[in-house]
Amino acid sequence: xxxxxxxxxxxxxxxxxxxxxxxxxxxxxxxxxxxxxxxxxxxxxxxxxxxxxxxxxxxxxxxxxxxxxxxxxxxxxxxxxxxxxxxxxxxxxxxxxxxxxxxxxxxxxxxxxxxxxxxxxxxxxxxxxxxxxxxxxxxxxxxxxxxxxxxxxxxxxxxxxxxxxxxxxxxxxxxxxxx
Ligand code: XMP
Ligand code: MG
Numbered sequence: 409x410x411x412x413x414x415x416x417x418x419x420x421x422x423x424x425x426x427x428x429x430x431x432x433x434x435x436x437x438x439x440x441x442x443x444x445x446x447x448x449x450x451x452x453x454x455x456x457x458x459x460x461x462x463x464x465x466x467x468x469x470x471x472x473x474x475x476x477x478x479x480x481x482x483x484x485x486x487x488x489x490x491x492x493x494x495x496x497x498x499x500x501x502x503x504x505x506x507x508x509x510x511x512x513x514x515x516x517x518x519x520x521x522x523x524x525x526x527x528x529x530x531x532x533x534x535x536x537x538x539x540x541x542x543x544x545x546x547x548x549x550x551x552x553x554x555x556x557x558x559x560x561x562x563x564x565x566x567x568x569x570x571x572x573x574x575x576x577x578x579x580x581x582x583x584x585x586x587x
Contacts, residue, residue: 427557431556447505449475451526453509456510456511460567481517503532504531511540541558542558567580
């Protein structure tokens with residue numbers, strides 16, 4: 409099994425490029441069918457979702473636009489419980505159908521904050537697409553509409569996800585190795 413060292417932690421290979429690609433494809437097919445003949449605004453949550461968003465949007469065939477928000481809840485390998493909005497949304501979102509694009513939904517704190525922001529802007533509808541979902545860690549009741557892969561409550565990195573800034577460039581997903 410391929411292992412990598414990031415900062416002082418060891419990570420082992422977890423999801424291959426093929427597994428990631430089929431999950432992205434599965435989500436795209438579901439979105440294309442759900443929003444047939446409609447227009448979608450994808451709102452990708454930076455930094456983690458940049459790679460997923462890019463791959464997903466190449467497979468989207470319905471009319472769409474994309475915008476970005478920057479949120480932060482993790483420090484190192486732990487969630488802080490507080491979510492800060494580092495870059496916000498400036499456009500008029502009144503009546504828009506939004507699909508939130510997340511790399512991973514963990515506790516759901518980020519999602520909850522984003523829902524509140526979007527509801528304040530009178531959007532028409534909100535759905536969430538996430539590549540990874542940790543059901544054991546999720547504490548909210550908001551629906552997660554398009555899920556790529558459910559994973560156990562373990563720290564992962566690669567394909568946009570980082571450990572203190574490093575690892576985002578990896579094309580596979582790795583998980584923290586237990587000692
Ligand atoms: P919450 O808890 O708000 O977390 O649902 C969402 C954000 O936290 C980051 N996150 C992770 N980042 N490996 C990472 O590299 C993980 O295992 C992990 N879990 C959560 C991520 O930015 C996500 O959008
Ligand atoms: Mg994120």
